[in-house]
Amino acid sequence: MKFSDQLEARFSEMNPHYPTKRSLLVPFLLYIQDELGYITDEAIDEMALRCEITPLEVRNVISYYSMLRTRPAGKYNVQVCTNICCLLRGGEEMLEHVKQKLGVPVNKGITPDGVFSVEEVECIGACSWAPAMQVNYDFHENLTEEKIDQILDEYRAKA
Amino acid sequence: MAYLVSHPDEVKVVSSRFGKGAANIERYIELDGYKAVRKALEMGADGVINEMKTSNLRGRGGAGFPTGMKWSFVPKESAKPKYVLCNGDESEPGTCKDRLIFEHDPHAVIEGVMIAAIAVGSHKGYIYIRGEYRYLSEIMQKAIADAYAKGFLGENIFGSGYDLDIYWHGGAGAYEVGEESALMESLEGKRGVPRIRPPFPAVVGLWGGPTVINNAETLATVPHIILMGGQKYADIGTPRNGGTRLFCMSGHVEKPGVYELPLGYNLKKLIYEVSGGIANGNKLKAVVPGGSSVPCLTADEIDVALDFDSMMKAGTFLGSGGVVVIDDKTCIVKFALRTIQFYRHESCGWCIPCREGTDWLQKTMKRFHAGGGLARDIDNIRYLSENMLGRTFCPLGDAAAMPMIGFVKKFRDEFEAHLEGRPCPYEEHPAISALPVLSH
Numbered sequence: 347m348k349f350s351d352q353l354e355a356r357f358s359e360m361n362p363h364y365p366t367k368r369s370l371l372v373p374f375l376l377y378i379q380d381e382l383g384y385i386t387d388e389a390i391d392e393m394a395l396r397c398e399i400t401p402l403e404v405r406n407v408i409s410y411y412s413m414l415r416t417r418p419a420g421k422y423n424v425q426v427c428t429n430i431c432c433l434l435r436g437g438e439e440m441l442e443h444v445k446q447k448l449g450v451p452v453n454k455g456i457t458p459d460g461v462f463s464v465e466e467v468e469c470i471g472a473c474s475w476a477p478a479m480q481v482n483y484d485f486h487e488n489l490t491e492e493k494i495d496q497i498l499d500e501y502r503a504k505a
Numbered sequence: 506m507a508y509l510v511s512h513p514d515e516v517k518v519v520s521s522r523f524g525k526g527a528a529n530i531e532r533y534i535e536l537d538g539y540k541a542v543r544k545a546l547e548m549g550a551d552g553v554i555n556e557m558k559t560s561n562l563r564g565r566g567g568a569g570f571p572t573g574m575k576w577s578f579v580p581k582e583s584a585k586p587k588y589v590l591c592n593g594d595e596s597e598p599g600t601c602k603d604r605l606i607f608e609h610d611p612h613a614v615i616e617g618v619m620i621a622a623i624a625v626g627s628h629k630g631y632i633y634i635r636g637e638y639r640y641l642s643e644i645m646q647k648a649i650a651d652a653y654a655k656g657f658l659g660e661n662i663f664g665s666g667y668d669l670d671i672y673w674h675g676g677a678g679a680y681e682v683g684e685e686s687a688l689m690e691s692l693e694g695k696r697g698v699p700r701i702r703p704p705f706p707a708v709v710g711l712w713g714g715p716t717v718i719n720n721a722e723t724l725a726t727v728p729h730i731i732l733m734g735g736q737k738y739a740d741i742g743t744p745r746n747g748g749t750r751l752f753c754m755s756g757h758v759e760k761p762g763v764y765e766l767p768l769g770y771n772l773k774k775l776i777y778e779v780s781g782g783i784a785n786g787n788k789l790k791a792v793v794p795g796g797s798s799v800p801c802l803t804a805d806e807i808d809v810a811l812d813f814d815s816m817m818k819a820g821t822f823l824g825s826g827g828v829v830v831i832d833d834k835t836c837i838v839k840f841a842l843r844t845i846q847f848y849r850h851e852s853c854g855w856c857i858p859c860r861e862g863t864d865w866l867q868k869t870m871k872r873f874h875a876g877g878g879l880a881r882d883i884d885n886i887r888y889l890s891e892n893m894l895g896r897t898f899c900p901l902g903d904a905a906a907m908p909m910i911g912f913v914k915k916f917r918d919e920f921e922a923h924l925e926g927r928p929c930p931y932e933e934h935p936a937i938s939a940l941p942v943l944s945h
Contacts, residue, residue, distance in 0.1 A: 363672040365586075365712050368694035373675035376636055397694065410696040410853070413636045413678030429598045430797055431755040431829055433843050468680065468847055469598040470637050473755040473827060474762045475507055483639035487506060 347392040353381055357396075368397035371407055375414055384418045412467075420456045420463035422501045424448070425480045428466055431473035436489075440477045441466055443491045447498060461505040462498070507604060510762030512779045516741055516749045518733075519726045520765040523609040528644050530651040533612040539657055541728035545620040546665045548731075553624040557727070559735030561747025566592055566683070566720030567796060567825045568900075569813040572727075576717055578707035579625040585714035587627035589618050590692070590706075593634040593721045594676055594683035597796035598847060599827025602751035602763050603721040607634065607641035610725060611648040617724030618671055619662075620731060621717050628668050631711075632721075633692060636677040646673050680851035684899045685718040687853065698855045699899035722751055722826075742768030746812035750823075754780040756830035757787060768812040768823075776807065776830055787832035791916070795824020797844055798904030800911030801831075821911075836931035837919045841912040842870040848905035858893040859902035865889060866909060876926045883920050887913045 348354060356377060360370045371393060378389050385408060394401040408414045426432075426441040441464075445452055448462045456463045472478035475487035479494075486497050509524050517523075527533045545553050558573030579587060591614055595603040606614060618630040632649075634642045649671055652658045660668045674692055681687045682697035689711050691697040710716020726748065730738045739747035746768040752775060754761050759781030766775065772794060776782065783789050789804040794811070799822040802809070809819045816823045831840060849863040866886065873882055890906035890913075897903070913920060928934045 363670075363674075366693065369692060371694035372677050372691055373636075376675060376677045407694065407696055411636070411677035411679050428843070429847055430793070430840060430843055431599055431827075433840070434756040434829070434831065434835065468850060469596060469600075471595050471601045471604045471635070472507065473599050473601045473829070474753050475601070476755060476761070480637060483637070485507070485640075 347388050349378065349389075349392075350381060353377060368399055371397055371404070372411060375404075375408060375411075379414060384415050386416075390416075418456065419465075420450075421461050421505055422481050423463050423465060424498070425465045425467040425470070427468070427470050427472065427476070427478055429469040431469070432476040432478060435476040437477040440479065440489050440491070440494060443494055444479070444498070447495065459505075461502055507601070507608065508762070509605070510760060510764065512764055514770070514774075514779060515765050516767050517765050518729050518738070518741070518749050519606065519610075519613070519722060520751060520763070521729070522613070523605060525609070527610050527612065528608070528648060530612060530648065530655065533610075537732060538612050538728075539616060541731035542616050542619045542623070542657075543663055544731050545623050546663060546667065550624050550626060553620060553731070556731060556735040557624070560730045560738040561735075561742065561745055562723065562726060562730060562738065563746065563813055564720055565722035565726070565750055565826065567597060567798070567822075569823060572719065572723055575707060575719070576621065576624050578705065579627075579715045579717060580708065581626065583626075583715050585712070586629060587625055587714055588711045588716040589621045589625070589627050589630040590685075590688065590711065590716055590718045591618050591630065591632040591721055591724050592683060592685065592688055592718055593632060593638070594679075594688060595638075595721070595825075596635060596680040596683050597798065597825040597827055598844075599753060599755055599793065599796045599829045600825040601753050601755075602826060604638060604641065605751070605763055606721055606725045607638065607645060611641075611645045612652070613725040613728055614645070614721050615648060615652055615658075615671060617719075617727035619658075619669060620727050621719065621724065622669055623667065625715070625717050627715075627717070628670065630669070630671040631674050631692060632671065633674045633676065633688060635682075636675055639675075642673060642675050649673055679853075680847075681853045681899070681901055684901065687899065688718065689716065696853070698853050701898055743810065743812050743815075746814060750826050752811070753825075753827045754830070755827065757784050757789075757832040757835075758782065758830045759784045766811070769810045769815070772802075772809050772811050772828075773807045775811065775828065780830070783830070783832050785832070787834050789830065790833040790835060791831040791837060791840075793827075793829040793831070793908070795822045796827040797829070797847065797908060798822075798900075799824045800907050801915060803915050834931065836874075836929055837912055837916040838870070838874050838923055839929065839931070841909060842867075842874045844908050844912075845870050845905060848901065852901060852905070856897040856899075856902060858896045859905065862889060862893040862902065863905045866905065873920070873923060874929060876923060876928060878920070878924050880921075880924060883913055883917065
């Protein structure tokens with residue numbers, strides 16, 4: 347299997363950075379996921395070949411890292427933090443609001459139009475600007491319910 | 506947006522370039538960038554290590570190990586290549602400072618890695634940034650490319666004859682990977698399961714070679730120390746606790762944000778003066794002063810100096826600098842529950858005391874907070890937690906256990922208030938308050 351030219355270029359760039367073939371596995375799996383939406387069986391078999399390990403071993407690695415998934419998510423994956431600092435500043439209420447607004451259960455399912463999924467996540471490093479969430483890789487901080495509505499409406503408009 | 510704050514009491518060293526566009530290499534050079542590494546090349550490995558020892562810089566990731574001493578453990582001769590690894594996996598709840606360094610001063614991290622490499626005789630460094638910090642990884646990748654373009658990295662850096670390569674590496678979501686041995690496993694393309702120590706990374710590290718691992722803030726501080734001199738840095742702090750550090754103020758304070766203050770600054774002052782005191786007119790109940798892994802302090806215990814040694818004497822730790830402030834409208838049992846949920850989720854599963862212990866604690870706390878607790882649960886929580894301490898490959902087991910011991914010890918009354926099926930006193934229970942009050 348070949349990845350896109352851009353992703354192959356990244357593979358060629360990263361590969362010589364390490365003395366072993368499997369070292370680039372974790373960051374490269376995330377780049378694969380960005381491109382394909384999730385890590386497909388085909389991608390797993392391909393990475394197993396390139397890293398000279400078994401597909402099972404690739405799956406072992408995937409299962410450890412919380413950002414890596416083998417199933418699709420929404421085009422915009424809304425990750426709301428409810429860890430201690432966000433908890434103290436309304437993180438659970440923000441998660442509940444996102445859940446109500448999008449009508450999708452947390453950590454399962456995608457909205458019928460395929461645009462959003464919702465995850466409850468651990469600390470994303472926005473503690474001084476809590477409550478906070480990420481949509482894909484974008485940070486959104488100092489949240490209020492009104493701000494969440496605005497943010498999600500903007501994502502839906504450009505979906 | 507991760508906005509910046511300031512206070513007159515700040516002493517800006519590692520944050521001195523924040524907000525000045527120093528991610529741009531030309532700007533960084535204007536602001537004394539890449540001078541320290543040139544000086545380090547002249548000082549030589551031993552000169553640099555001595556300066557680091559003089560500075561009393563201690564690890565800013567959480568453990569507080571003296572940096573100069575750590576670097577001195579790397580053997581001079583090595584059959585295997587030596588490495589420098591920047592730990593940018595910042596994931597300790599309450600901690601959001603390395604994020605600002607990566608955003609505002611990425612070249613300082615690069616330069617710190619370079620100086621560490623010179624000190625230990627390494628020719629390869631890796632800057633590992635957590636997967637969620639994608640925009641920061643992009644900034645770092647550009648910064649590294651710009652440094653190469655100027656000949657600051659690669660072969661014969663600054664015409665010195667020294668070869669040095671530095672590479673970015675990304676994570677994909679795992680708190681445990683911030684632990685130095687799990688970090689190495691992750692960088693080697695595996696599950697982030699920790700290694701038994703000894704041997705320590707300085708002797709056997711990445712791919713078996715001697716490896717220096719330091720937190721991003723620690724490394725970003727190194728060029729400043731080389732330029733100002735170790736003694737000057739040491740003198741800003743307290744004896745054996747040199748310099749300044751970034752404190753991440755969060756929770757129920759008026760002015761949350763990241764402030765840089767000298768080691769030894771008073772915690773009460775930090776909360777009430779620097780951070781504007783408790784928000785919403787409430788009162789302070791507790792503080793978790795160094796990230797979620799450290800024991801909490803009650804409102805009566807905050808008159809303490811924020812340095813490694815004083816905090817240990819006070820029964821807690823300086824930790825990661827994540828100061829989480831809790832007001833008197835907060836249920837400590839709920840806070841403790843969310844804390845242990847985090848550790849249960851993040852436990853890598855390798856060691857029985859941690860894997861089974863965090864699971865039992867989380868299940869018990871969930872039942873307890875919901876009103877299903879028994880009196881003996883309280884002592885069992887403490888007993889089980891104490892049996893986790895020191896019995897795991899890595900400190901995550903301790904990080905889960907110590908806060909639980911602290912909460913139960915210092916807030917036993919809050920735990921007791923949840924016994925006998927009583928609803929949490931801090932939550933609204935409309936269904937319960939709608940019930941008629943029966944008189945017996």
